[in-house]
Amino acid sequence: MNIMIQAIRGTKDLNPSDAYIWQYLEEKFRSISNLFGYKELRTPIFEKTEVFSRSIGEETDIVNKEMYTFTDRGGESITLRPEMTAALVRSVIQNNLTHNNPVSRLWYFGPFFRYERPQKGRLRQFHQYGAECISSPHPESDFEIINLAESIIKGLNIKDHKMLINSLGNKASRDDYRNNLVDYLRSHQEKLSEDSRKRLETNPLRVLDSKAPQDKEISAQAPIILDYLDNESSDHFEKVKELLLANNIDFEINSRLVRGLDYYSHTVFEFQHNSLGSQDSFGGGGRYNELFEQLGGKPNPSVGFAMGVERILLVLEANKLIPQPKPDVDVYIVCQDIEDQAMAFKAAGIIRSKELTASLDLQRRSMKAQFREANKQGARFVIIIGKEEASKGVVSLKTMETGEQNEITMSKLAEFSFS
Ligand code: HAM
Numbered sequence: 001m002n003i004m005i006q007a008i009r010g011t012k013d014l015n016p017s018d019a020y021i022w023q024y025l026e027e028k029f030r031s032i033s034n035l036f037g038y039k040e041l042r043t044p045i046f047e048k049t050e051v052f053s054r055s056i057g058e059e060t061d062i063v064n065k066e067m068y069t070f071t072d073r074g075g076e077s078i079t080l081r082p083e084m085t086a087a088l089v090r091s092v093i094q095n096n097l098t099h100n101n102p103v104s105r106l107w108y109f110g111p112f113f114r115y116e117r118p119q120k121g122r123l124r125q126f127h128q129y130g131a132e133c134i135s136s137p138h139p140e141s142d143f144e145i146i147n148l149a150e151s152i153i154k155g156l157n158i159k160d161h162k163m164l165i166n167s168l169g170n171k172a173s174r175d176d177y178r179n180n181l182v183d184y185l186r187s188h189q190e191k192l193s194e195d196s197r198k199r200l201e202t203n204p205l206r207v208l209d210s211k212a213p214q215d216k217e218i219s220a221q222a223p224i225i226l227d228y229l230d231n232e233s234s235d236h237f238e239k240v241k242e243l244l245l246a247n248n249i250d251f252e253i254n255s256r257l258v259r260g261l262d263y264y265s266h267t268v269f270e271f272q273h274n275s276l277g278s279q280d281s282f283g284g285g286g287r288y289n290e291l292f293e294q295l296g297g298k299p300n301p302s303v304g305f306a307m308g309v310e311r312i313l314l315v316l317e318a319n320k321l322i323p324q325p326k327p328d329v330d331v332y333i334v335c336q337d338i339e340d341q342a343m344a345f346k347a348a349g350i351i352r353s354k355e356l357t358a359s360l361d362l363q364r365r366s367m368k369a370q371f372r373e374a375n376k377q378g379a380r381f382v383i384i385i386g387k388e389e390a391s392k393g394v395v396s397l398k399t400m401e402t403g404e405q406n407e408i409t410m411s412k413l414a415e416f417s418f419s
Contacts, residue, residue, distance in 0.1 A: 010116070010124030012310075020325045021316075025309060026109060028155050029129045033107040036148050038131050041106045043084075043091045045113075049077040055086035055294050057262025059202035066114040080113035084130055085263070085288065085304060086295065092134055093297035103141070104134040109309075121279035121311045130285070130306030137301035139239035142267045142287055143247075146240075149271065149283060149305045150249050156312065157321050158273070161282075163250065165240075165269040166257040168205075168225060169233035171290070174265065177228035178204055188218045205258045224255035236266050263288040267303065275318035282315060283307030327378025330356040330418060334370040334382055340390040343410075347383050347395055350414050374400075381418060 007013060014022060033040070049069050056062050068080040081087050088106060091097070097104050109129045116122050131148055133141045146163070153161060168174055182204050189197060193212040200207060208219045229237065244251055251269075259268050268286035276282060285305025292300035316322050331351045335344040344360050351358035359377060361370045367386075374382045384396040384405075395413060398405040408416065 008124065010118035010122075012123065012125075017325075021313065021322055022309075024323055025129075025156075025312065028152065029107065029109055032148070032151050032155050033131060036105065036131075036144070036151070038105040038107040038148070041088060041091065041108050042110070043081075043087045043108075045111060046078050046080050047087050047090065049079040051086050051090050051295065052079055052082060055089070055263050055291055056083065057203065059199075060206075060260055060262055062114065062260060066116055068113045068115060082112055082114045083261070084108050084110075084112070084128060084306060085132065085261075085291070088132055088304075089291050089295050089297070089300075089302075092300075093292065093295060098135050098300060101135070103136050105131070106134065107131040119279070121276055121308070121314055123310060127309035128306040129309055130304060132302060132304030134302045135300050136303075137289065139236050139243065139267075142236075142240045142303050143243035145285065145303050145305055146244065146249065146269060147247065149285070149307070152307070153271065156316065158312075158315055158319070160273070161315075162252060162272045162274075163269055164254040164257050164272065165244075165251045165267065166225065166254055167229060167233060167237040167266055168258065168264050168268055168286075169229045169237075170265055173228050173230045173233045174225070177223070177225045180223050180228065181205065181207075184222050185218070191218060203262070206260070208256045208258050209260065219256060226253075226255050233266065240267050259284060259286060263291045263294070265289045269305070271307070273315045275315055276311060279311065282311035327380065328357070329359045329374075329377045329379050331358045331381045331383060332370070332374035332377060332379035333358060333360040333385065334367055334374060335360065335385045336367050336387055337390065338364055340385050340387075343385050343390060343395070344383075346410065347385070347413060350410065351383075351418075353414075354418065356418055383413075 052067060053063050062082050067082055070078055072078050088108065092104065107130065110127065111125050112128050113125055115124060118124060131145060133145050169177070182200065185192065185200050185204060185207055189200065191214055192200065193210060193215050196207045196210050196212065196215045207215060208222065210216065257268055257270060264286040266287040266289065270281050270284035272280045273282055274280060283305055287303040289301040291302070292298060333344045333347050335341055348358040348360055361373065380400055382398045382400060384398060389395055389407065394407045394409050396405050397408050397413065397416065
């Protein structure tokens with residue numbers, strides 16, 4: 001016998017019994033994005049590797065260790081998208097989507113791929129919902145993006161989450177800060193973890209993100225970026241905070257929040273929930289003012305965020321926020337004799353034309369078994385086509401809640417109100 005083939009580690013099948021939860025989430029994403037005037041963008045799930053290496057940063061964990069990169073049969077280096085922002089920017093430039101559009105408001109939902117060590121809330125194929133506000137350099141758009149993210153969180157009834165926010169300033173502020181940070185970290189180099197010593201040379205801001213206890217101690221005393229913001233950078237950050245406060249959106253300033261992607265400038269933020277354990281961040285984003293140029297476009301300052309859908313699901317599960325599934329069918333059709341199956345299909349057609357769900361047996365089971373199935377599927381009504389009904393050209397309609405049962409003609413069935 002052949003050995004069964006298992007799915008790839010860190011990937012999940014979506015079972016039919018859970019599909020409604022994903023449909024519920026997708027519907028929330030779509031309808032709330034729509035309320036903000038955001039339009040959906042879909043791009044291919046693979047891109048030329050350069051799209052990501054040029055934007056996310058050569059020295060980030062994502063590009064260094066986590067990308068699914070392969071050479072295709074034509075010799076081109078291809079990568080399964082680890083995130084959307086870079087791919088979306090590539091698409092906006094290529095399709096000239098900002099032409100005639102002062103601001104492009106876009107959202108997306110789909111699968112992403114990172115070769116990480118799988119654990120709770122960390123997968124190799126995961127899903128993100130996200131939104132990007134393209135072409136406004138102003139803090140109002142940072143606010144709009146955070147406002148949209150918060151509306152999604154609220155729309156899912158998630159409470160007690162935390163939003164951390166920081167500013168990485170403009171390039172001049174960041175360069176100034178980086179130099180000072182490197183000086184400080186160099187003076188404590190021998191106490192840093194091996195990883196952080198390497199990062200000190202390649203991507204020093206990421207040392208602040210390290211979870212190693214010895215690194216945490218050193219970064220606790222490190223200079224903080226907020227002290228290095230120039231006027232333009234601090235004005236921008238002040239305005240974002242002012243709009244959040246005025247709109248009752250809670251936040252916590254965390255000067256060590258740097259995020260794992262290199263394209264950010266000014267505002268960065270992250271959403272956390274303590275029911276997630278060590279992978280406590282279920283979303284994040286920020287402003288990226290230089291990304292369009294890095295990918296060969298004209299300057300186009302923009303801001304966006306993404307949320308991990310599997311992590312949102314964990315939050316919903318832990319807080320009992322998953323809605324009850326709807327019954328599988330509204331009406332189940334029970335048919336006694338296979339000879340009368342045509343009538344059963346006709347009745348099913350009538351029900352479906354009324355935008356109700358109808359199902360019937362395809363295994364030639366007994367009437368008793370068919371009734372059991374009707375109950376299992378949560379049918380509110382059962383249509384019975386016994387030998388007697390069939391001979392008279394009628395059906396019996398049973399209301400499951402009351403047990404009431406009446407004979408009814410097919411044309412009356414079409415007029416019946418199933419509410
Ligand atoms: P990110 O923080 O890398 O940002 O990912 C966003 C979210 O995706 C995370 O907060 C997490 O919930 C989820 N996520 C990431 N990796 C995994 C994984 N291996 N398994 C499960 N969930 C995961 C970005 O991707 C940026 N593109 C966000 C952004 C949009 N910035 C500006 N615009």
